[in-house]
Amino acid sequence: MPGNRQVVIANVPTGPLEPSNFEVREGDALAPGEGQVLCRTLALTIGAGQRAGLQGSASYAGAPVSGVVMGGTGIARVEESRAPGLAAGDIVVAPTGWQELSVHDGAGLQRVEAGIDPALQLGVLGTNGLTAYFGLLEVGRPKAGETVVVSAAAGSVGHIVGQVAKRQGCRVVGVAGSDEKCQLLVKELGFDEAVNYKDPGFRAAFKAVTPDRIDVYFDNTGGDILESALFRMNLRGRIVCCGVVSQYDTSNPGPGPRGVPGLLVNNRVRMEGFLVFDFAARYGEARRELASWIERGELAPRVTEFKGLEAAPRAFVELLHGGTIGTTIVRL
């Protein structure tokens, strides 16, 4: 039985996340029981939302515990199967966590095509892409000609939201955290405009790039950017509440945005939270559509890759500091 290196939560962060909140250890040998499979992790994806899982009971992921393997979704190869319908060599998406090996009940596992790059499987065809797809199309419901604004626009979800909105015939404005990201959004991903929220002139710039105000605001951040968007919403605008990255990397979230609920009343704005899991019954349909858009060159997913399990904590911290673009992947 091979060794199983794991990244565990060494201590629950009380301020901004640091690599020292994690440590690498050698786990116990694993063997699949009846109906189970032993899997070897090929790649992991890391998302900002996982930071919420380290915040305690305030999050939907429940309270964190130190000493346990950091959770996460991976692409894995079945090493040994005692589950019907799964054989050694099959490729699956699984809640592997940050470790080399993991054991899962075969029943709940999703087998994927072996030939497709794990970065695609975990990114645009995984939770990130599906979140963008259902959040924008089902919650935001943009119409052609409307203005769509997305925050964390160069992030795993945001960069897909913007491209899908363009496909729908919308005018698309991205909000991101560096001039480099803004340039990428406009020059390579087809956004009409992008503004850097760290720029001191952000509010004026934001106003200037939304001359017809905002019909759909896809919010990945909460906080000040949400507040800026609230003050620019059109009558009957929709705010898609997808994530709160501005509040994740702290144990002391700030107050809510000014203008709630007054501006919602005045402008008859709908603000709605969602989780992608609510749309699980329609994942297949969405994946097929996303894949066809990629094939036709209408959607260009981006990935930032890290090499080796030990890089996962650093990847997570860089992601939270805005240092990654598109889906963040750790290849083992």
Add this chain to the structure above:
Amino acid sequence: MPGNRQVVIANVPTGPLEPSNFEVREGDALAPGEGQVLCRTLALTIGAGQRAGLQGSASYAGAPVSGVVMGGTGIARVEESRAPGLAAGDIVVAPTGWQELSVHDGAGLQRVEAGIDPALQLGVLGTNGLTAYFGLLEVGRPKAGETVVVSAAAGSVGHIVGQVAKRQGCRVVGVAGSDEKCQLLVKELGFDEAVNYKDPGFRAAFKAVTPDRIDVYFDNTGGDILESALFRMNLRGRIVCCGVVSQYDTSNPGPGPRGVPGLLVNNRVRMEGFLVFDFAARYGEARRELASWIERGELAPRVTEFKGLEAAPRAFVELLHGGTIGTTIVRL
């Protein structure tokens, strides 16, 4: 031509509203032009939302100006008509403002049955009742068995919201600003529970009366009560944003509630603002239904009355201090 006493805005309030923000004066004589009618005000209604109109451009009512007649809706009798289809003696609902006489274009006026008490016309069959009706049924969409919470529950809109929700088979909890109001809600208006938000133990009491959490929260207040409700929402709960009375009586509104947008995401909550005017095409249908509920004893609208035009400023201040119950009416 008779005199026309008027209440004008003497000075725009910078803190809590006081009667001294208004003054009574004698206005110029009025005569209707071609297509117009001269109306004598019989009764005025005052709503907390009018305080927003004195806050400047932050409100949907536009910036206030001192020296002008205070705006407002009244029931009036046509004294002289030069408009087709309207005759002296007709009773109309009109934007009379706080004055004895006013001139209006006949075209836009809504004639009402002469026999119905102006307090009903301006209250449950007017904007207050229609706001409760459409906000609850069309935006909140409560299902039988669900828990509905309403703030400012003894107010003009709130006391109708609660009763309509009971009719829909919901469990209804009111939040109000005094123990007397809470008793009235439970003992006379059929609310299942009511809690006083001024009580130091409010948060614990609020939790205790919402053991199954909240499916629909009808928010007339914003602020701390909205924040408390946000933390008690059920999965797929709906927050109907109707008014922000906690923020009206100030020129310096506070920050938004904590939990926006994080809790909206976690619990997939929809938070939606509306204005009753959006449903104008369906007012007739709603009035007929509300009237039928009153007739059958399923809806008991309440009114707090003041006598004389000079009482209007005091009525407004008392309303904002929570000193009135149901619709606030000034009879001239």
